[in-house]
Amino acid sequence: MENNIITRIKEVCNDKLLSVNELSKQIGVAQRTTNSYLNEGRMPSVEFILKLSSIFKLNANWLLSGEGEMYMDNTPILLDEKVKGAIPYYADLPVSAGQAGLSQIANEEKPTGYMSIPNVSAERIFPVIGCSMLPRIKAGDVIGVNRVNRWERVEPDKIYMIITNEERMLKRLRIDNEDNDILWCVSDNYQEFKIYKSEIINIFHVVYHGEML
DSSP, rough: HHHHHHHHHHHHHHHOOOHHHHHHHHOOHHHHHHHHHTSSSSOOOOOHHHHHHHHHHHHHHHHOOOSSSSSSSOOOOESSSSOTOEEETTSSSSEEEEEOOOOOOOOOOOOOOEEEEETTTOSEEEEEEEEEETTSSSSTTTEEEEEOOSSSSTTTTSSSEEEEEEEEEEEEEEOOOSEEEEEEEESSSSEEEEEGGEEEEEEEEEEEEEEEE
């Protein structure tokens, strides 16, 4: 039972794109405590489980037993009009996870609709094409993103949407320790490649991904 709970907590981290440090910050628990649960096999406390369930709106029965759905309800709802809390959705601006040649996002581009997703705070939502980020993000998913204002020191465990004049793509980013002018674009199952910082127009942090039902 203990290992199964830990496995499901790791599944939540994977789904939310969270590192141990990020999870600790979100639920207000010391990083060393979270690490002892996820990486050292220590049984999570009742307080930890309750905080995790409350903040991420998890199905407690799923977390404890593996039965039922992970979330109580986190299904994206597509709306024609903007309502309070709804997020702009750009159906005509897919983000590449493996397909090259997508142009940048124009600032004046109007959303094709809006999405209401419980417990998700994002600036924009885009559909995904390509398969370079499998198994985490697949073609047909949607992603929610927030703009990164200062990206000189990117975090390698996060997934970003990078905008250039010619590309709109999903990648992890790695700093080059020998050349400050470049970043390395890393996929979960595709060969990494370099990109010059001068080519980057905007970077967004992916804060949500899920299926369109």
